[in-house]
Amino acid sequence: MNHAARQRLSYDGVVVAAPVTVPYERYSIESAQWWIGRALKGLVESSGIDKRAIDGLVVSSFTLQPDSAVALTQHFGLSTRWLDTVPLGGVSGIAGLRKAARAVQAGDADVVACIAGDTNQVDTFRRTLENFSRFAQDAAYPYGAGGANASFALIAQHYMKRFGATREDFGRIAVSQRANALRNPHALMKAPLTLEQYMKARPISDPIHLFDCVMPCAGAEAFLVMREDIAASLKLPVARIAATIERHNAFPDDVVQIRGGWARDIGELYAMAGMRPDDLDVVLTYDDYPFVVMMQFEDLGFCEKGEGPRFVREHDLTIGGNFPHNTSGGQLSVGQAGAGGGYLGLTEGLRQVLGQAGSTQVAGARAALASGFGMINYERGLSSGAAILTGPSS
């Protein structure tokens, strides 16, 4: 069987609006339900929409047990005709956006609240590691209990050796994101970070050091996906979805992961958007580790495989730089609010193209790319996704 590739439908008639961030806290005694509910309230307040008009809900969370999304409809007094759960960690935002957009386009829902949120109680992080996946439980976590740090250390170590990347290269990414974060009042990291500090940080799992790691925290991120005409009637500023891609278990034959699924799908991404990489004004990658960011620079087409180190040496990744990247500070500096980390790039990208990014705004940003990555089911990240959003002036 060899079917000719079919032209993908555009997302005409669907818009994205109302980026919401519930400010993060390092530790919270509140539940995931509380954080997700706060995000929902934020959506209603910022959009002015009647709660009863929200007829779709898609949720991502690691800490909602024993609840599933349906429990939230009763908890929040919603009556939806479309409901989904996206348990994809770092790809939750992209995948949620894709599902919601097609549901709206098909008429299955009119207004979908897309929300990711997690609490972070004192023991949450360790328990999430312990119970992350069956393969991890069987075959990764019992080996040093390093969690994602150890898994990505193995991948990063291999990458460094193979492509000559250095810790300084990764450091440039972390340092420039911290510089961005200092302009974001919601970022948990408030102190400047120098490359020297980055290099001197204590090792966590070689070659991963402290400033390569995100800080787990509690928080929530959300946006609305809705019919264009409804948004217009509310006079909401909206963005359009120019293109999306999503891929799981892309290159099983790579002995050690050197690329994500984007490498397989970016042709389609840019074709659908009718753009080239240089047409993007802001890039928001999934940054659970600077090394993963570098991999995305390659796989998303900004440079060739193995050119990532040179790319970061040759570009200024700050808000005012020649390659504005993770302008909010990213998870590395804002914090990783569980599944909320998979939404962070989208909400920031949405603000950028809507001109609502405030102190982190990139001047004249019209097109933003947000990408997601996640789910170390065993020894590699399985899921990847990306979306290009365009703003009203685009």
Place this chain on the structure above:
Amino acid sequence: MTQPLSPPRKRSPLNRTLAPSQPPAARSRTSHGFTAAAAEGRFALQCCAHCGSFTYPAREICPECLSTELPFVEAPRGGVLVSETTVRVPADVYFRERAPWRIGLVKLDCGPVMVSHLHGDCAEGERVAMSLQLDKSGQAVAFAKPQQETPHMQDDRQWREMTADPKFRRILVTNGRSPVGLAAVEALLKAGARTIHVGVPENWKPFPEEERLRALDGVKLVPLDLGDERSVRDLAADIAGKTDILVNTAEFVRPGGLTDRQGTSFFQMELAETYMGLVHLAQSFGPAMRMRGADGIDSAAAWVNVLSVYALANWQPFGAHAASQAGCLALSHCLRSELRSGGVKVMNVFTGPIDGDWFQTLPPPKVAPRAVADGIVSGLRQGLEEVFVGDVAQDVRRRLAANPKALERELG
């Protein structure tokens, strides 16, 4: 280069003994295929019965052809260490106390990539030999060692966590009168045991090997009647807190099954010496050993039972004996579960008839006491749970796995 172990220093009473903790123990049911292999020191992986491809981690569906037939089969051990990391800030208590801890990704010659514990002499890019080990939680883990023997290889810190190496350990052998007990003492001394207490039942009876045993450096004879609760308790009061490996060589062999034996006193004695003996030992030594599972390089490490392989399947000519051994086997499983929280392994060494008095009229093959002793030492050095010594024991094990009913008929 592995640094050779230094002899343990005396403990200061000012310091609290580190309480044992366990590495993550949760596993899927299928994954216990590795546990079964690790228990016997085999290296097994799932191999699709349809397309022949090896897979890892454990799963129910072949990722190549979607077959559900994924038996665990012996797999080639070779591979290359393609990446490594040193975990310095683990998320759980066990590894936190043992950090830094080295792990790596090993690309197996037969296909899969395994996350693996690393021997200190493994280097990135080089070939390794894989094994499955039981960690301190009793669960199977992959372990990579250099393909070639390196100096003091056995002393590697991470390897020693997986094993119960007798080197520098203090051992109790429960019966110095039995040929197996005697051979075990000599083999364990040779393997580097620091001291060996040797139990002498019915101390009022002399025995020919006594002087030779007494003359061995590091050996101390102690009265010990396993059937006597008080005797076991008294010895435990003296030495349970400094017994790192307990080798239970209790034996009471008499021929006969149920109906061809006169009276019941042999049944009672069998149970008293072996079953009750194990009960007494477990109650007296178990709690102290379980507390000392993380007590440095001479932590409590293992409990060894020497059992007849007919504990697994009754052999009528020695049927009552086999039944008492089956009771001990069941107790050993209970003990294994109870000692697991202390990281103390319970290893059963199964033997066929031993060359000696009670199986005198049986034709060969019979097991030399020396072979049992070697089985004990190599099992400890590898960290095994099940050791089958000799052709008869191996044969029974294989026939039992193939068809228990057939074996029952063949033995009965």
Place this chain on the structure above:
Amino acid sequence: MAATDLAAFAAALAGGSVKVIDLTFTLSPDFPVIVLPPEFGQASPLRIEQISRYDAAGPGWYWNNITLSEHTGTHFDAPIHWFTGKDLPNNAVDTMPVADMVAPACVIDCSAQSAADPDFLLTIPVVEAWEAEHGRIPERNWVLLRTDWSKRSGRDYANLGEGGPHTPGPDSAVMRWLVEERGIIGFGTETIGTDAGQAAHLDPPYPAHHFLHGGGRYGLQCLRDLDKLPPTGAVIIATPLKIINGSGSPVRVLALVGETG
């Protein structure tokens, strides 16, 4: 016996002019038992399993279960113990006459001979020499062979060596003679068994067991402190447990000894 005699006896006990001497070893798990080839059934040594000791298994009380054979520690042999006595009436510890449990004793001191030769055998001439000094052994008396063996312990007590145990005991002729010619009630020793350690090689084997029990008489063994008894005049109290059809019983053996001289 008149009531006044018993009152006088009680007064003598209370006043100390009649002494009570314990002839019993402490029952302990490591006390040797008779050694037979291992293919034979074996006497169980004492085993004590604690039931509770003011703990969760019994908060306010301490007690044990014990296991032992009828022939463990200081013990009593009834006629039914040996094939020669198997058909006699009232031959077990539960049916034997209770009056036989209290009887006078003649103590023959062979401690010097036993010290010189662990395989020492008591013979008729030795007993006759004793009678020449102390008078004829009366009927229904115990004859107790004093060897001071009970002063030994552990390995020396069992004294196992080439060919098994080497401990003193009676020869065949003297046992038959004591039973048939002197009508003794029983024979007692300080060693494990009323017979000598090497008695399997006598004719008949184990003559003490053979003749005593064949004649409906009793055995006492593992006695201690026979050196505290006078040659004549002590009264032995040996009351075996009333075990149904029992061949013997661990026993607390007491001797009553009057003031001498």
